[in-house]
Amino acid sequence: xxxxxxxxxxxxxxxxxxxxxxxxxxxxxxxxxxxxxxxxxxxxxxxxxxxxxxxxxxxxxxxxxxxxxxxxxxxxxxxxxxxxxxxxxxxxxxxxxxxxxxxxxxxxxxxxxxxxxxxxxxxxxxxxxxxxxxxxxxxxxxxxxxxxxxxxxxxxxxxxxxxxxxxxxxxxxxxxxxxxxxxxxxxxxxxxxxxxxxxxxxxxxxxxxxxxxxxxxxxxxxxxxxxxxxxxxxxxxxxxxxxxxxxxxxxxxxxxxxxxx
Numbered sequence: 001x002x003x004x005x006x007x008x009x010x011x012x013x014x015x016x017x018x019x020x021x022x023x024x025x026x027x028x029x030x031x032x033x034x035x036x037x038x039x040x041x042x043x044x045x046x047x048x049x050x051x052x053x054x055x056x057x058x059x060x061x062x063x064x065x066x067x068x069x070x071x072x073x074x075x076x077x078x079x080x081x082x083x084x085x086x087x088x089x090x091x092x093x094x095x096x097x098x099x100x101x102x103x104x105x106x107x108x109x110x111x112x113x114x115x116x117x118x119x120x121x122x123x124x125x126x127x128x129x130x131x132x133x134x135x136x137x138x139x140x141x142x143x144x145x146x147x148x149x150x151x152x153x154x155x156x157x158x159x160x161x162x163x164x165x166x167x168x169x170x171x172x173x174x175x176x177x178x179x180x181x182x183x184x185x186x187x188x189x190x191x192x193x194x195x196x197x198x199x200x201x202x203x204x205x206x207x208x209x210x211x212x213x214x215x216x217x218x219x220x221x222x223x224x225x226x227x228x229x230x231x232x233x234x235x236x237x238x239x240x241x242x243x244x245x246x247x248x249x250x251x252x253x254x255x256x257x258x259x260x261x
Contacts, residue, residue, distance in 0.1 A: 002051075003220065004077040006030040006070060008060050008117050009087025011038035014136060014181065014216075017209035018084060021217050023051030030073035030080075032058040032065075033087070052077070060087040060113030063120075070120040082132035082220055083121035085114040085158075090151040098150050110154035114161065122165075122174070130173040132223060134216060135162045139180045139230075142237045145251040166225060175223035181212045182230045205230060 005022050009015040010031035019029045023046035031046075033039050036057050043053030054076050058065035073080050088110040091102050118133055125131025140148050141155030159178055166176035183206045207230050215229040228234045240247040 002026040002028060003081040004028045004030070004073065004079055005082045005084060005220065006032070006073050006080060006117075006121065007084040007086055008032050008058075008066075008069075008113065010042055011035045013086075014209045014212045015084070015086040016042050017213035018086070018216050019053070020045055020049055021210070021213040022220075023047070023049035023053065025217065026050050028052040028054070028077045030054040030056060030069065030076070032056045032060075032069045034059055060116055061108045063116045066116040066120040069117075070124060074124060079128055080121060080124045080131065082134060083117055084134045084136065084216065085117045086136040087113045087117075088136070088154070090148070092147045092151065094147065095149045103150050106150055106154050107157075110151075111157045111161075114158050118161075118165065125174045132175045132177065132220060133162070133165065134177045134179065134219065135159075136179045136181070136212075136216075137162070139182050139228075139233045139236065141178075142180060143240045143247065143251065177219050177224060177227055179212065179216060179219075179227040179229070180233060182207055182233050205232070 002025070003022070005027050007015050007019050007029060010019045011033035015031070015033070019031050019042055022029050029046050029051055031039055031042055031053065032055075034057065036055070039055035039057065043055040046053035054073060056069050056072050058069045060066060070080060070083070089106070091098060091106060114135055118135075121131065121133060125133070135158050137158045138152075138155040140152040141159045144152040144156075162176055162178045169176060212229045215227050219227050236247070236251075239250065
């Protein structure tokens with residue numbers, strides 16, 4: 001039986017790539033974001049790929065919107081097998097140069113957005129006696145890098161929330177997975193530049209949104225607690241645990257140093 005998956009932030013980037021990958025597998029995919037036209041384009045692409053799409057205009061910062069998103073998915077498809085908490089954005093720069101209002105918005109979208117989506121989906125999973133919560137964090141949710149302190153803080157928060165929920169559900173038929181992408185080729189960084197007011201100078205490995213989507217699809221078929229789309233990035237977390245001071249020097253060259261535009 002094809003799965004029913006809900007994805008937040010699905011109008012672009014990793015969310016869109018994941019929706020299309022699941023559509024090709026014949027899944028029924030409920031997608032949400034704030035941009036109606038883009039959502040409808042993604043829903044059409046899901047249908048063309050062989051799946052079923054349900055676009056729902058919703059804001060992850062609204063508990064009411066997330067409750068409605070999940071209710072619409074269940075009403076349309078009869079159940080919900082997985083919730084992919086993907087919506088988020090970033091701001092970079094030294095934390096003393098980031099406005100408190102911007103930090104609050106980061107927390108609202110990245111952390112409360114994950115909380116609201118998970119909070120809406122978990123009661124359905126409990127009623128069904130099964131389900132899968134997938135949280136798209138970042139490798140900087142395991143190890144911070146320079147100039148991403150504000151964003152990294154929200155990614156760490158997602159990880160802490162997910163680990164607690166996973167432990168609470170240990171032994172149950174409900175799975176929790178956290179995804180740790182590295183820098184991914186999406187419009188994420190264009191948004192980051194626009195929101196931060198600076199371009200960045202950075203180096204380091206990158207990956208495609210399709211690669212992340214493929215790993216998410218595999219995890220939905222074979223649940224695993226942690227997903228590292230770029231496998232070598234796991235080594236960074238081990239290095240940080242063993243030698244955090246040395247790791248500081250390693251990640252310094254990967255920091256997204258702001259430059260004037």
